[in-house]
Amino acid sequence: MPSRYWRLDGFGGVDLLRADGSTHRYARHSHEGYALGVVEAGAHAFAARGEVWTAIPGRVVIVNPDVAHDGGPVTHDGHYSYRMVYVDGAVLTAAIEEAAGRRVATPFFPHAVVSDATLADRLSQLHRVLEHPEARLERETLLITALVELAHRHGKAASNSNLRARTPRVVTLARDYLAENFSEDISLAELAALVGVDRFHLLRAFRRCLGLPPHLYQTQLRLRHAKWLMLAGAPPAIAAAAAGFADQSHLIRKFKAAYGVTPGQYLGQCNNVQSTSMKRGY
Numbered sequence: 001m002p003s004r005y006w007r008l009d010g011f012g013g014v015d016l017l018r019a020d021g022s023t024h025r026y027a028r029h030s031h032e033g034y035a036l037g038v039v040e041a042g043a044h045a046f047a048a049r050g051e052v053w054t055a056i057p058g059r060v061v062i063v064n065p066d067v068a069h070d071g072g073p074v075t076h077d078g079h080y081s082y083r084m085v086y087v088d089g090a091v092l093t094a095a096i097e098e099a100a101g102r103r104v105a106t107p108f109f110p111h112a113v114v115s116d117a118t119l120a121d122r123l124s125q126l127h128r129v130l131e132h133p134e135a136r137l138e139r140e141t142l143l144i145t146a147l148v149e150l151a152h153r154h155g156k157a158a159s160n161s162n163l164r165a166r167t168p169r170v171v172t173l174a175r176d177y178l179a180e181n182f183s184e185d186i187s188l189a190e191l192a193a194l195v196g197v198d199r200f201h202l203l204r205a206f207r208r209c210l211g212l213p214p215h216l217y218q219t220q221l222r223l224r225h226a227k228w229l230m231l232a233g234a235p236p237a238i239a240a241a242a243a244g245f246a247d248q249s250h251l252i253r254k255f256k257a258a259y260g261v262t263p264g265q266y267l268g269q270c271n272n273v274q275s276t277s278m279k280r281g282y
Helices: 089-100 117-131 136-154 160-166 169-180 188-195 199-210 214-231 236-243 248-259 263-280
Strands: 004-007 014-022 026-029 034-041 044-048 051-055 059-063 069-073 080-087 113-115
Touching: 004 263, 014 117, 026 214, 026 248, 034 051, 034 117, 044 059, 051 059, 051 113, 059 117, 059 136, 080 089, 080 117, 089 136, 117 136, 169 188, 169 199, 169 214, 188 199, 188 214, 199 214, 214 236, 214 248, 214 263, 236 248, 236 263, 248 263
Parallel strands: none
Antiparallel strands: 004 014, 014 080, 026 069, 034 059, 034 080, 044 051, 044 069, 059 113
């Protein structure tokens, strides 16, 4: 079956992806929240944070927010089957705070792949229940339990202050400008001039700190905005123009490269899940 990627109805900030026998190779991209996954058959390899990680059945994939990564089957002509749960940071932090009964720091996971067969089974079970919902109470219970277990077993407190201190000022300025003007057609020379360095200095510093050159970082911001607009009801053509893509075809190519499905397939799956939930009274 083709890959399926959709937003979970009734759970703000949770997306699901399922792929069976996939050969798709993802372009380098990032997510706003945490990407949590399990490989059920074959092997998945991806580059992130300066290393190449390999996930096989029994291991758990954990990619922190805004960490650039690619991905695909280990062998050139290989296939692999996997399930992913994309969780906003606020959702994960809220679950941990409820379990701890106090405020906690945003969790950080030092390893992008961990060997934990028990947790892998827990995440697979969670995904299946979320994919084929039987009761909201069961879904919420399994989601919170899995997230808290994940954080306790493999996470640690993120040091946001240290992260800001390690990020050069030129990168911070350039990143902030792109965040506020992602739809603008700005050149590398213009962006470098805005932060007071030459093009090569900015390019090298940006890629070293964020794992992406400025133009690919801008593409991630555009994709996120377009996705948000489409979920809010905007047609893909309108979302493409508002996010800064040349046209709808441009959005489709970038969306498919990053997420493995087209915008139409993503929205169709979201609508199908919502329709099913409404019919079942969720």
